[in-house]
Amino acid sequence: MLPVPNTSFHMPSTFLLIGIPGLENGDVWISVVFCALYILAILGNSSLLYIIKTEETLHTPMYFFLSMLALNDLAFCSSTVPKTLGIWWVNSGLIDATSCLAQMFFVHCLSVIESGILAAMAYDRFVAICSPLRYSSVLTYGLLQNIALVILLRAIVVIIPLPILAAQLQYCGGNVVLHSYCDHMAVVNVACGNKYADSVYGLAMSLCVTGFDLLIIGLSYSMILRAIFKMPTKVARRKAVGTCSSHISIIVVAYFCAIFSFITYRFGQNSIPHNVHILSSNFYVLFLPFWNPLIYGMKTKQIRQRLKSILFYQSTFPWNRHQSSIKRF
Incomplete structure (x- = not known):
């Protein structure tokens, strides 16, 4: 049963998320794919965190940032996918306004954190390749903590205005969000008042954060390439x-x-059809947490070896225990 439409100009008490419009007939298959990717993302990032925590040789700055990335990815996909699956499976598209604004904050905040971690990892690779002898002395534990704190505080500061601005808009009775989660612009488009401040701030914030992080990444890798070409x-x-x-x-x-x-x-x-916009947004939120542990698991030798040792031990332990009991008998 839908709530009574809001007749004032204030934010409605609830919003209705509709999922992916135009793809209702394919929702079952899409939801299965989303669920499978979500489960793999949870398993992959959890395994990555376990391996890094239990393997002392991986307690280095590079894997510190990788742990941050895995934690962020777990929160990133979990902030939207369960609600999206609920819309498809049990038609639970209703979400109260406070939860919607909270989801908006966390989705965009975690996206900014993701970008900041990637920039920090580029700096880590720059120090490792251009100044390998000073790697441990430059990237100290204290510096790593400060970098992590700056990444977190930057995300909070630049994202907190989004839900605040969205809450101040006039909504004229509308509460249907044409999205599968409370994306900032999707909620803003429900409003009927002046949206200029929201649009300008969202655009400026995205350009500044992405531009700054890409600048750090570009400078780091330009110096890395120069150092690589000088190698004998x-x-x-x-x-x-x-x-x-x-x-x-x-x-x-x-x-x-x-x-x-x-x-x-x-x-x-x-x-571009609206359902393509929503699919691309969901793909961004879900595919990265699935892709990151997969690519690091395949390309990082230490992680690959540790994972093999865990799997081999788990597969052979029951047999070894059975063999030892036979010998004692």
């Missing part, structure tokens, strides 16, 4: 490129998905 042997150059390949692939996927979702939602309203 092909083996050294190949090893240096190998240490960066995982991070580069994640950067390409992350920023391609983010920029495509941003451009299509803001500038492709008339040329």
